[in-house]
Amino acid sequence: MNGLARQNGRCKKFIILLNGEPFRGDIPTDGAYVICCDGAFRWAEGKVRIDENLGDFDSLDEAPFPAPVFTFPSEKNETDGELAVDRALDMGATSIVFYGAGGGREDHFLGNLHLLCKAKTAGVASAVMKTNGAEISLCDAGGHVFLCGAGKTVSVLPFGGDAHIMGTEGLKYPMQDLWLRYGSTRGISNVTTDREAFSIHVETGNVLVIINEEVV
Numbered sequence: 001m002n003g004l005a006r007q008n009g010r011c012k013k014f015i016i017l018l019n020g021e022p023f024r025g026d027i028p029t030d031g032a033y034v035i036c037c038d039g040a041f042r043w044a045e046g047k048v049r050i051d052e053n054l055g056d057f058d059s060l061d062e063a064p065f066p067a068p069v070f071t072f073p074s075e076k077n078e079t080d081g082e083l084a085v086d087r088a089l090d091m092g093a094t095s096i097v098f099y100g101a102g103g104g105r106e107d108h109f110l111g112n113l114h115l116l117c118k119a120k121t122a123g124v125a126s127a128v129m130k131t132n133g134a135e136i137s138l139c140d141a142g143g144h145v146f147l148c149g150a151g152k153t154v155s156v157l158p159f160g161g162d163a164h165i166m167g168t169e170g171l172k173y174p175m176q177d178l179w180l181r182y183g184s185t186r187g188i189s190n191v192t193t194d195r196e197a198f199s200i201h202v203e204t205g206n207v208l209v210i211i212n213e214e215v216v
Contacts, residue, residue, distance in 0.1 A: 013095045014088040017044045017113060018081050021103020026133050032097075035087060037080040040100050055080035062096045079108070085115050093119070095126040102131030113138075116207065117160060128216060135211045143201045146211065153212040156180065156187040163205030170198030180207065 001005040015029060017036040022043030029049050038055030052069055056076065071215055078086070081098075094120050112129065116138040119127040129136040137146070138159060148154070154171065158180040158189050165175040171193040180187050187207075192198050200209065 002183045003036070010194050012092060014091075014093045014097070015048075015098060016081065016088065016098050017048070017050070018082045018098060018100040019104070020108060020112070021102045021132060022128065023099040025097055025130075032036050033088075033091065035084045043100065047126045052087075054084050081112055081113055081115050081119075082118065085118055089119070089122050089124070093124055096124055096128070098127075098129040101129045102133065112160070113208070114206075133213055135213075137209045138209050139200060139202055139209055141202050141204060143199060144196050144209070145199045146209065147197050148192050148211055151193045154190045154192055154198065155208075155210040155212075156190065156200065156212070157208045158182045158184075158187075159206045161205055164203040164204045165207070166201040168198065168200050170194035170196075175200070 008053055013032040014203035015027065015032045015034045017023075017034065017040040019037055019042075029050045033050045034049055036050045036053050038053075041050070041053060044050060050066065053066060054069070055202070081101075085096065097113065098115065099117075102109060113136070113200060116127045118135070120138050122139055127138050137144070146154075156165070156175065161182050161184075163180045165178045165180060167177070168175045170193055172193050175187075
């Protein structure tokens with residue numbers, strides 16, 4: 001657990017590795033505590049430092065290293081990913097980045113999006129999911145700034161109910177005093193115009209901000 005971000009003896013920055021599509025990019029772990037969920041060990045071993053393995057391990061043929069602190073039954077109410085979020089929250093997480101959340105089963109991907117919501121609802125300041133195709137953030141009320149080059153495709157979608165956007169900057173199609181209705185596709189396929197950053201001010205509700213990796 002070298003270089004962990006700690007405050008008052010508690011870990012603050014977490015990385016959670018999930019058993020979806022193997023993440024192809026680099027995973028910076030400086031200052032973070034890395035939790036690997038069950039079958040994610042297959043793609044993460046040797047690629048990224050693992051501080052803790054967690055899950056029911058029904059997806060592995062042999063025990064991972066380091067040895068799990070907790071092992072859960074395969075028949076349970078929570079996914080391994082949710083158990084990892086609970087573990088991070090118990091350890092004082094203020095930031096969680098998920099890798100390996102995309103690909104694989106669609107129901108698991110949709111469930112993984114709800115892990116972002118669980119983290120934010122519990123008070124985690126930054127909850128981000130990085131897949132091979134996009135970076136997905138859940139934003140609640142307040143101002144949010146994203147460092148992102150120009151020409152990126154960005155979608156803003158309400159999550160869990162209607163959301164009211166007070167304003168945006170750095171997007172081709174501005175959102176000013178705009179209600180995004182839950183069940184509507186409005187907000188898909190905007191484009192960044194600023195080479196440094198774009199910002200969104202959410203007044204009420206939650207929105208998923210999805211930054212796609214391809215350049216328009």
